[in-house]
Amino acid sequence: MSTSPGICWFRQDLRLHDNPALLAAIDCGEVLPVFILDDDNAGNWKCGSAARLWLHHSLNALQKSLEGRLSIHRGRAEDIIPRLCRDHQSTRVFWNRCYEPWRFERDKEIKKRLQEQSIDAQSFNGSLLWEPWQIMKKDGTPYKVFTPFYKSARTNANATPAVPLPVPDNIPLMRKDSDGLTVDDLKLRPDHPWCEKIERHWRIGEENAQIVLEEFIEAKIDHYNHGRDFPAEKGTSRLSPHLHFGEISPRQVWERASEVGFDDNIEVFKSELGWREFSYYLLYHFPRMPYDNLKSKFDRFPWWLNEQWLKRWKQGMTGVPFVDAGMRELWQTGHMHNRVRMIVASFLVKNLLIDWRHGAAWFWDCLVDADLASNSASWQWVAGCGTDAAPFFRIFNPVTQGQKFDPDGIYTRHFVPELKELPSKYLFSPWNAPQTTLEQAGVRLGDSYPCPLVDIQQSRQKALDALKKVSSSS
DNA sequence: TTTTGAGTTGTTCGA
């Protein structure tokens, strides 16, 4: 056996299944598995609070799978990786690629430095179905519209998603090094009752990711197309945080869905994986996406930051019940149903006229699945400033959306219990309820539940006018 | 180069 271990640097791939970097490291003989919490390089995009909590548990799960041999560090990866190579006389380092601009640049630099020291550094695709540079238009430029991107990805030769790799039979793990930290040392989980609340909603780690996938395949995928729209039904896969941390790979999910067969539901589900790919694709080709409007005419949009409104939106106290239900789900569970994400985002941007970046920042901190690519791309989509965004006149009405997608009010009543006695007819617009109805339901508007921050119709019109002005002056 | 058809998830209005 070689005396020099292969270093497998775990990042957003906290799993043993379908892990090309791990398999490559095993080929060297002994494996030194490493994790680094690199907040220093992350700048604005260090892991948010909810995601840190997830990471804490996900690392514990991985540590267990690796029999406690995961070597954990905190600091700048460009210092730590070369140091580990020196300390262990390792000449080979392997990792699966990340695509956040700060990580991509950092990793390029590390690879260069290692190669200068005659250390073999190799990166693999462990997180995407298609590499962003693999799918290009005939003229060599990147796609900006989802449908042709996805079509091209699925039909191009050599673009069929790879078959997932097996779990290695045996991982010849190196003896534990002495200078590593424990997961607890990283202090990812604050001592706060909020954590326990979040933890109740999730089963974290690779093994659980497999279970969540199986449950989705068995119970939900056959009516996904319809079921995913109703937040009370929980018809979505809820795989996003598992995918974000790489507890499961998109290739595993894609393959498992393909095994079920072919129908609309399966195709729609796969296309959601396609949207994840598209977000990463855009982030790779447009690294300013988290900061800048992809449509630059939105640079002139008259956002108006009302701090009080923003605060009430974050608290789920806007006075618009379906919006508040979503925002409270986010706070209480670290997650929000996809349908409701669009509605709360649309409300912030198109009714309160607050810049999408404020919303994206709050999501970043609160979501266990906070993902730079998906978060930035989706906010730009809702705001209308994305390359392939919703047309500007498409403004969600949080009242009709509630009536349509939470018809029995189960979701809304659960998260806004102060309205639970209101009849469904008025649940989504209590300001329209007769005084006697409010009294019977024990609701005092402006007291037990807030009056709406804005009038839905008026604020909608204001947004349309603003958008028209921005469009016509180009 | 020019042309043509299309573009995740909606709302409202009027027949």
Added chain:
DNA sequence: GTCGAACAACTCAAA
């Protein structure tokens, strides 16, 4: 209650 059209104009992708 249901249905189709209008909502604006633009940019993208491919022929």
